Amino acid sequence: MSRKDKIIDGKKIASEIQEELYSEIQVLKTVSPKKPGLAVILVGNRKDSQAYVRMKKKMARKLGIVDFEKNLPENISQEELLQVVTEYNNNPEVNGILVQLPLPKHIDEETILNAISPEKDVDGFSPINMGNLCMKGRDPLFVPCTPKGCIELIKRSGVNISGKKAVIVGRSNIVGLPISFLLLHENATITVCHSRTKDIAKEVKDADIVIAALGAPEFVKGDWIKKGAVIIDVGINAVPDKTKKRGYRLVGDVDFEGCLKNASKITPVPGGVGPQTIIQLMKSTVEGFKRQNGIKKLL
Numbered sequence: 001m002s003r004k005d006k007i008i009d010g011k012k013i014a015s016e017i018q019e020e021l022y023s024e025i026q027v028l029k030t031v032s033p034k035k036p037g038l039a040v041i042l043v044g045n046r047k048d049s050q051a052y053v054r055m056k057k058k059m060a061r062k063l064g065i066v067d068f069e070k071n072l073p074e075n076i077s078q079e080e081l082l083q084v085v086t087e088y089n090n091n092p093e094v095n096g097i098l099v100q101l102p103l104p105k106h107i108d109e110e111t112i113l114n115a116i117s118p119e120k121d122v123d124g125f126s127p128i129n130m131g132n133l134c135m136k137g138r139d140p141l142f143v144p145c146t147p148k149g150c151i152e153l154i155k156r157s158g159v160n161i162s163g164k165k166a167v168i169v170g171r172s173n174i175v176g177l178p179i180s181f182l183l184l185h186e187n188a189t190i191t192v193c194h195s196r197t198k199d200i201a202k203e204v205k206d207a208d209i210v211i212a213a214l215g216a217p218e219f220v221k222g223d224w225i226k227k228g229a230v231i232i233d234v235g236i237n238a239v240p241d242k243t244k245k246r247g248y249r250l251v252g253d254v255d256f257e258g259c260l261k262n263a264s265k266i267t268p269v270p271g272g273v274g275p276q277t278i279i280q281l282m283k284s285t286v287e288g289f290k291r292q293n294g295i296k297k298l299l
């Protein structure tokens with residue numbers, strides 16, 4: 001298999017989904033005078049978070065989703081932030097609410113995420129949606145965007161998940177845990193590795209599907225990969241690089257060149273999982289809009 005055939009083009013898949021969603025929104029216009037609305041709450045001045053929020057706004061506008069934005073100061077109190085969440089919970093024009101993470105240290109993330117109405121929790125991070133994701137036969141209203149995107153990348157690359165052994169490296173609430181449950185619901189056999197796992201390399205060597213989501217640059221090495229394995233790299237790490245204009249380059253949690261040799265499919269960084277986070281958020285907003293307006297099936 002050629003190098004090109006092995007690399008999952010995340011940007012291309014995201015633009016295919018964008019086109020599908022655009023068409024769906026055009027049809028929605030014929031059945032409802034309302035437009036889907038997404039509220040994004042950003043606290044503080046982190047450059048990376050500001051960039052992600054800009055990307056979300058830009059995509060929403062391209063698709064005809066109305067964006068509501070609140071940029072709040074770093075020192076905002078938890079009570080004031082809760083007030084903003086409540087306002088959006090009560091605003092019928094807002095179908096999805098997202099609080100950009102991470103939050104400043106003085107704010108309790110769990111309290112804020114708990115305050116988002118589960119019906120508008122497009123990130124899928126609220127305890128009700130997370131709880132339903134973790135149970136068999138219970139459909140959460142929303143599923144976290146990055147894990148949802150990983151499943152979509154695997155499926156759209158023609159990989160059958162059922163019966164496969166999937167090894168997830170990382171157990172975060174945002175990615176590692178939700179993707180483990182999504183893969184389990186797709187009938188994969190899952191192993192979740194973390195900092196106390198005795199021999200991560202040994203676990204990965206057995207995997208048909210590897211999900212790397214631990215936030216450590218190029219952690220997963222080429223000689224850990226079983227021939228034919230599918231590798232989904234969720235990590236986005238900036239490593240210093242003086243040859244680059246911005247002084248750094250982005251790498252994933254996987255040693256890309258090393259792992260490419262044995263992999264049958266692999267996502268690059270950038271241009272792999274990242275674009276899914278944005279487009280899946282838009283999909284979830286439209287799903288929320290339809291549910292909240294009693295729109296079931298189109299055409």
Ligand SMILES: Nc1nc2c(c(=O)[nH]1)N[C@@H](CN(C=O)c1ccc(C(=O)N[C@@H](CCC(=O)O)C(=O)O)cc1)CN2
Nearest residue numbers: 052099100101102123145270271272273274275277278
């Ligand atoms: N409330 C949330 N906060 C955060 C989430 C989330 O899903 N919900 N995820 C991440 C950040 N994130 C979106 O918020 C995000 C990360 C990366 C990308 C992306 O497209 N990355 C590009 C590279 C971009 C670059 O050049 O810097 C890529 O991988 O190709 C989009 C969104 C944490 N917070």
